[in-house]
Amino acid sequence: MKLNKVHHVAIICSDYKSSKHFYVDILGLKPLKETYRKERISYKLDLALGNEYVIELFSFPNPPKRLSYPEAAGLRHIAFQVHDITEAIEELELKGIKTEPLRIDELTGKKFTFFSDPDGLPIELYEV
Structure with missing residues (x-):
């Protein structure tokens, strides 16, 4: 397969x-x-x-309810790639969506952050 x-x-x-x-x-x-x-x-x-x-x-x-914190076994989150994470975060915040502090992927050096959907599902933004 x-x-x-x-x-x-x-x-x-x-x-x-x-x-x-x-x-x-x-x-x-x-x-x-x-x-x-x-x-x-x-x-x-x-x-x-x-x-x-x-x-x-x-x-x-x-x-x-879905258990997100503490993290449970199983599918963790959905991730979307963006070209400018700072711009994406600003746009989300203008729409009332809070994001976690910006982080750097220690393996790739790329920027990423998380926020949640209305049910608390973690969503990641990853800058490419």
Whole structure:
């Protein structure tokens, strides 16, 4: 088997309206298709970064909380690359999103930071 690339990341949110606003209006991802699944009382929103499909945003009634701190075993976070991390941080802060202090990757020397989505999911920005 040869894997080609990551196809998408699935995110389950507790408040669909809030999370949709965050991923579309704050982060600027492009909605591709929105589906309401009546039998599951659930929305599914397919989101793209540029023209590339990257995230499936799901809503379910009363999903259990995700443990982020302390870090639990399993998938840790989603990371987006940016060309100017200082500019990206300033834009997030203007939109009311707080970021962690800027850090330097000790292995690559690149700058990065973290912030959270409405459910506390850690999101990384990594400067390339």
